Amino acid sequence: MGRADWLRVLMVLLTICIVGSQSGCSLLVMANKMFLGDPKIKAQFKQRTGVDLIDEEKRVLVVCSTPEFLRTEHSAVGRDIIDGMYRRFRLHEIDCVNPSDVDGWLGRIGGVWDDASEIAQEFDTDYIIHIEIDEVAYLEENSPNFYRGNAHGMVSVYESRKTGAGRGAFLIFQHEYKSQYPIHYPMSSDNMSERTFAEKFNKRMADELARLFYDYRTSESVD
Numbered sequence: 005m006g007r008a009d010w011l012r013v014l015m016v017l018l019t020i021c022i023v024g025s026q027s028g029c030s031l032l033v034m035a036n037k038m039f040l041g042d043p044k045i046k047a048q049f050k051q052r053t054g055v056d057l058i059d060e061e062k063r064v065l066v067v068c069s070t071p072e073f074l075r076t077e078h079s080a081v082g083r084d085i086i087d088g089m090y091r092r093f094r095l096h097e098i099d100c101v102n103p104s105d106v107d108g109w110l111g112r113i114g115g116v117w118d119d120a121s122e123i124a125q126e127f128d129t130d131y132i133i134h135i136e137i138d139e140v141a142y143l144e145e146n147s148p149n150f151y152r153g154n155a156h157g158m159v160s161v162y163e164s165r166k167t168g169a170g171r172g173a174f175l176i177f178q179h180e181y182k183s184q185y186p187i188h189y190p191m192s193s194d195n196m197s198e199r200t201f202a203e204k205f206n207k208r209m210a211d212e213l214a215r216l217f218y219d220y221r222t223s224e225s226v227d
Contacts, residue, residue, distance in 0.1 A: 044219045049161065053177055055131075057098050057217055062130040064217070065101040065123060066090065069136045081140055081206055088210025089133075096218045101129055120173035124164035132162040132173055135181075135213060142202050150190035151198070153205030155183045159216060179216060183209055 050056050057064065066089050068082040075082070086103050093100040109126055110117070117123065120132050137157040144150035159181055162173035185208055191201065215224075 042221045042223050044221050045215075047218050047220075048179060048216045049177055050217075050219070053161075057131075058096065061099065063099040063101065063128070064093065064131045064133055065106060065127055065129040066093075066103070066133045066135065067106060067117075067123065069134065070140075071138065074137065074140060078140055078142075078202065080202070081137060082135075084203065084206035085135055085137070085210045085213065088207050089135075089214045092211060092214035093217070096214075098218060101127055120160075120162040120175075121171070124162070124171040124173040127164075129164055131176075132164060133217070134160045134162070136160070137209075142198060142205060144190040147190065149193050151193060151196075151201045152190040153183065153185045153201070153208070155181070155205075155209055157181045159213065181213065183212055 047057075055062065066086050068085050070078075070082050086106075090100055090103055105127070113122075120134060123129075123132050135157065136159075137155060139154070139156045141154045142151055144152040157180075159177075159179040160175060161177035163176045164171055164173055166172075183205075185205055193201075196204075
């Protein structure tokens, strides 16, 4: 490739970067795909533990905890995250305990558990994924007429192993979770109801959290 060709490529990339900075990451992702293909991003869980849930045919269970004030203000958050992750896991062929089975057990014990070992003793699973959502907001700060989702929490994964007392749960992975959407500009409330936006943001959180556990292509993260 000659000097003139390289200059043309450079100008195209520069233009895409300028436009991309104004309209989000989609154009940048498409440009990356154009020049570099559509590479896979390795799952954070696999990078840090060496465990490939799909290839090793491991079984997981997902539970989600939220503070009392969140359960009061945004009661659907935990359920939306669990159901969304379950759907994504099934799509990517990760064996996952049905959330309905977990709900049944939680109902029998009053909805409260103190230690992941309680779950390990009750369910046939290799890993317990505990999602803790500490904060969720759907409105732009100081702007009630605009939406911008913000969330913060922690992901903890416990390995279920046999012990002298039956089965125990041992922490093997932790990841601080933060999410914001839209990133560049808030969304006007004229376009949709707060409930619809909340469902959209909750689904996005579920997708982001699920991606910690399987490889995905860069194009999958385009909004």
